[in-house]
Amino acid sequence: MNRIELTRIPFIKNALKSRYPQLAVFIVMLIGYIFAILAGLIGTPVGSHNFSIVFVWIAWWAILILVAVPFFGRGWCAVCPIPLPGEWLQRGAALSPPDKRPKWLNLRVPKMFRNIWLQNISFLLLALFSSVLLTTPNITGIVLAAMLFAAIGLSTVFERRAFCRYLCPVGGFIGLYSQTAPIELRIKDKQVCVTCEGKPCYNGSSAGYGCPWDVFPGGLTKNTYCGLCMECIRTCPHDNIAVNLRPFSADLAKPSTRMDEAFKAFIMLGSAIIYAGVLLGPWGAFKDAAYNVSSNSWFIYAIVFLAIIFVILPGLFMLGILNKKNTLPLKQRFASLSTALIPLGLMFWVAFSLSFVLTNASYILAALSDPLGLGWNLFGTAHAAWQPMFTSILAPAQTLALVGGLIWSARTAQKAAGEVKVSPIPVIIYCFIATSLMLWLLL
Amino acid sequence: MNPRFSLLLLVMAGLAVAFAPLPVPAIAPQxxxxxxxxxxxxxxxxxxxxxxxxxxxxxxxxxxxxxxxxxxxxxxxxxxxxxxxxxxxxxxxxxxxxxxxxxxxxxxxxxxxxxxxxxxRNDWLYRSIGLASLTVIGFFPLSSFILKKEERNVA
Missing domain, CATH: 2.60.40.420 (Cupredoxins -  blue copper proteins)
Incomplete structure (x- = not known):
């Protein structure tokens, strides 16, 4: 399937070039985000009746993992409100570039941090405390506020969107999985970029800002670090930027060779497996350990969590791909072949989220009418009873997601193995064992 | 083996694993x-x-x-x-x-x-693992079929 350029359609192109539609969505999202912070801090401590828990961890999460990431890649980043106040402060403007550059530090992020290790760490920090975070409104409120202030703080010290690019715990995995999405932003003609003077897409111009994600669009070969902010569409003087519809997982044909990205795949795969066991499993002792932060059992839980992600999963993977006859360094084979875990991990999260979301979605109606749990009944749905939805189709849907993910991963493994000249069989067997474990945990 | 035949065989095996009725042990309700x-x-x-x-x-x-x-x-x-x-x-x-x-x-x-x-019995779990196993077993004939098709398309 060839790419279909969506920006050929005048309506889409005009909507993306104009700042106003995006600004309108941004403002709605920012109001919702600030309200979620306030609801978390001043609303009812009962998580299932608090807007912050219900709308962030059920509604937003469902949209993100079941729709936005698989179909739109970094589409969420295009409308995420977190970098907005910091960016306005950094730019000294909310819309078009001001005449004078605002005087902030505007430093370049040090080279040692220009990778996704910090995002891996920030995700793991949240993951270790997730049982508390997902269920306690004031903790959710504090974390949401901390992310907003971290983004503002980093915007005043570093250039561009340093928080989104290097620290956001959500942005890391969205970037990883956005490689599977059927949407991409790419240049139309490389030669045009080569001869373009001033590179306004990266450096900015009177038409718009230089890439907030610190990416030169002329060199884009995968979705991972393009935040789809559409700034380059506005600044390109040659109309050389396109948003394309493409086959799923097109970026995975060229496997990554970076260890930070490889470990991101293991972190996400391992977290999905652990959550399926701890949160959705019948074992109360695991839940107690995960929830009682700072207890001895929580420390054991944290050690086991990290050991699964950093030792057991990558260790078994490494054992599978050991081959003394292969001349390529093991590190390169490890990083390249771990690309196969990207579709598998995404589908693990889809299967996990289906269970969590379908059984708890009915809380949305009640929280909509009484978002702070103060006894309001704005839309007459405050007393809507909790009722799991579509539980009869849950098992078939999860099977479809997990077995589909296995097929997708096997295909990706075959392509990645071709690139590094090794057999894909060990990786496929690894994916099969992980899938069987996930099936056992969920079904 | 003809790749089309392999694919057909694989699809039929998949349907059998997913939907074939399994014998139910006759145990009197208690x-x-x-x-x-x-x-x-x-x-x-x-x-x-x-x-x-x-x-x-x-x-x-x-x-x-x-x-x-x-x-x-x-x-x-x-x-x-x-x-x-x-x-x-x-x-x-x-x-x-x-x-x-x-x-x-x-x-x-x-x-x-x-x-x-x-x-x-938790049949759905066994059927799902069966489908996953079939995926691994059938992957190679299936992928060679897809590869040949892609090569034909490129040509």
Whole structure:
């Protein structure tokens, strides 16, 4: 399937070039985000009746993992409100570039941090405390506020969107999985970029800002670090930027060779497996350990969590791909072949989220009418009873997601193995064992 | 083997694994009674196994705050006040694996207060693992078929 350029359609192109539609969505999202912070801090401590828990961890999460990431890649980043106040402060403007550059530090992020290790760490920090975070409104409120202030703080010290690019715990995995999405932003003609003077897409111009994600669009070969902010569409003087519809997982044909990205795949795969066991499993002792932060059992839980992600999963993977006859360094084979875990991990999260979301979605109606749990009944749905939805189709849907993910991963493994000249069989067997474990945990 | 034939064989095997009726062991229905201790945020025992057709009685014994027990798909529930017990009786006529969960907000981890009821064999799990196994076994003939098709398209 060839790419279909969506920006050929005048309506889409005009909507993306104009700042106003995006600004309108941004403002709605920012109001919702600030309200979620306030609801978390001043609303009812009962998580299932608090807007912050219900709308962030059920509604937003469902949209993100079941729709936005698989179909739109970094589409969420295009409308995420977190970098907005910091960016306005950094730019000294909310819309078009001001005449004078605002005087902030505007430093370049040090080279040692220009990778996704910090995002891996920030995700793991949240993951270790997730049982508390997902269920306690004031903790959710504090974390949401901390992310907003971290983004503002980093915007005043570093250039561009340093928080989104290097620290956001959500942005890391969205970037990883956005490689599977059927949407991409790419240049139309490389030669045009080569001869373009001033590179306004990266450096900015009177038409718009230089890439907030610190990416030169002329060199884009995968979705991972393009935040789809559409700034380059506005600044390109040659109309050389396109948003394309493409086959799923097109970026995975060229496997990554970076260890930070490889470990991101293991972190996400391992977290999905652990959550399926701890949160959705019948074992109360695991839940107690995960929830009682700072207890001895929580420390054991944290050690086991990290050991699964950093030792057991990558260790078994490494054992599978050991081959003394292969001349390529093991590190390169490890990083390249771990690309196969990207579709598998995404589908693990889809299967996990289906269970969590379908059984708890009915809380949305009640929280909509009484978002702070103060006894309001704005839309007459405050007393809507909790009722799991579509539980009869849950098992078939999860099977479809997990077995589909296995097929997708096997295909990706075959392509990645071709690139590094090794057999894909060990990786496929690894994916099969992980899938069987996930099936056992969920079904 | 002809790749088209391999693909057809694989699809048929997949359908058989997913939908073929399995023999059901003939076990006479019994009356089964379980006493389940409910406390924040777990049931004990948390896994119940019964045979299809059994009449199941669950006595929910509540040891701390108010808790409930709702069985997915069966759409039945029972609630018990703190320190009290309540009884739920039903015929386990749907085979498979079902989650039971607390249906009364009982604290922070309430959405994850979950147990498991297995009625008969957990066929869906075995069928799913069968499909996953078939994926691995059939992957290579299938992928060579796709590769040849792609090569033809490129040519």
């Amino acid at each position: 009356e089964r009674t379980f006493e389940i201790d409910a406390h924040q945020f777990a049931y004990s025992p948390s896994e119940l196994k019964v045979n299809t057709g059994d009449t199941v009685t669950i006595q929910l014994v509540n040891t701390d705050v108010v808790h409930g027990l709702y069985v997915d798909d069966y759409d039945i529930s029972v609630e018990a006040d703190p320190g009290q017990s309540a009884t739920l009786t039903f015929v386990a006529d749907k085979p498979g694996s079902f989650r039971f969960r607390c249906n009364i907000t009982c604290g922070a981890m309430h959405p994850f207060m979950i147990g498991k009821l297995i009625v008969g």
